[in-house]
Amino acid sequence: MDVCVVGTGYVGLVTGTCLSYLGRNVICVDIDERKINMLLEGKSPIYEPGLDQLIQMGITRGNLRFSTNLADSVRASEIIFIAVGTPPQASGKADLSYVKAVAQAIGRSLDGERRRVVVNKSTVPIGSGNWVEMLVREGLNENPVYTEKLAKSSATQTSNTSNTSTSTQGGAGGSISRKLNGARPDQFFLVASNPEFLREGAAISDTFYPDRIVIGATDSYATERLRALYTPIIEQNFSVPPSAPRPAGLSAVPVVTTDLASAEMIKYAANAFLATKISFANEIANICERVGADIKEVVRGFGLDSRIGPKFLNAGVGWGGSCFGKDVSALIDIAREYGYEPALLKSAVDVNKKQRLIPVQKLQEVLKIIKGKTIGLLGLAFKPETDDLRDAPALEIARQLIEMGARVKAYDPIANEACKAQNPDLKLEYSDDIIALSEDCDALVIVTEWEEFQHLDLEKIGQEMNSRILIDGRNILSKAIVEAAGFTYRGIGR
């Protein structure tokens, strides 16, 4: 199967690369020439464990290609994924300008040689499936192949009313390789929604072994083609890639087929639930701290309830990243557009906003004066195993401390360079390792729960610091061990 993936970000690049591993012919397209040039050299422009290896495998096999030419790539493909960004605007609404540009460009590029399925993988507000269809049609109306076909087909119909060009009408039976005689847009393309649930840092594994595949469509032909595309994943009958072992006992992946709006809502509901779950744990943590309970113990106790489950209950500096904040804000905005005030979702956002600055309050409690103090941040990325800094709590903490007159140093195992490049105005001092970071620090704050921060050499670190103070913004260390090394320890909700 020939597949085009538009957008080579965290979602598009991983999706395209994994599909090529499964034997599909994939072209990944981006407008960013720098990214495409890196990919043509076999290098991933993003950090994602195991991705480089799979990219190189695809390039060597010859079924993973990269291009900036959307039109040619669309024409070479049967299934076209839209996987561009939908970043938040100041109002909370998702910015759909990238999706719009791509959908229209796809319409302008279709050649009618086969029926294409345009699949929206970007997270978009409810109703966007129909909107994308409208945009592809707009592009199609400017497409000479389509307009000529349209003119020819109406001329034929006028001269011979018995010839109604029904050779490839909808339904799963239509041949994809047959030339189209008519000029109906749905003979050129169909739209489907296929929301993505991968987690950065575990994206390869999540793509090969997802909890479910969601397909929203109005036409069964689109659903069937996507089902065919994903068959190796659905049936789990592919040979396991070296970097992503198959989870024990996984023999099939459930497919949820539904309408476009429900597919789009499933994505928002999933992210809103997870964000709310974390905010709930943080709210309980804040109460724990006041009443003398330990959130780690409390979560262990109530997370064992099978109706609740232990995941996404880690108290700390809250959620960040490219999805939770933007998707919850977009869902709030959608609800309001329909006259509904989503109180629970708003609270989840409010709790998270306050949570981020709790380390700053704790520093004030312990140090009293922040001005003139040196604070070291352990971690910048919004979570471990990624270089993604979008909506990262570390950036907000750093800005707040700098504004209060502190000197702020930072060390991230992967994201230092990305942070430097993306935040040229942020007066952060970057360190190459934990020991260099600790030098002259009055306090350290763990912001990202990278594995290496879970095994700190506290004695060595302490020797470099002005005073032994550690704020554990992710509750990854043992209070007793840190205190035994002579540190003042503050966790979250403990």
Ligand SMILES: NC(=O)c1ccc[n+]([C@@H]2O[C@H](COP(=O)([O-])OP(=O)(O)OC[C@H]3O[C@@H](n4cnc5c(N)ncnc54)[C@H](O)[C@@H]3O)[C@@H](O)[C@H]2O)c1
């Ligand atoms: N990052 C995640 O963990 C994640 C998970 C699930 C869903 N999503 C959703 O998937 C979508 C993509 O997210 P992402 O994190 O991969 O975004 P990203 O910002 O990392 O990548 C988007 C890419 O699209 C490219 N692009 C923009 N306009 C283009 C155009 N006209 N033609 C070709 N390429 C174009 C950009 O250059 C960029 O490389 C978003 O809607 C996001 O909400 C993201």
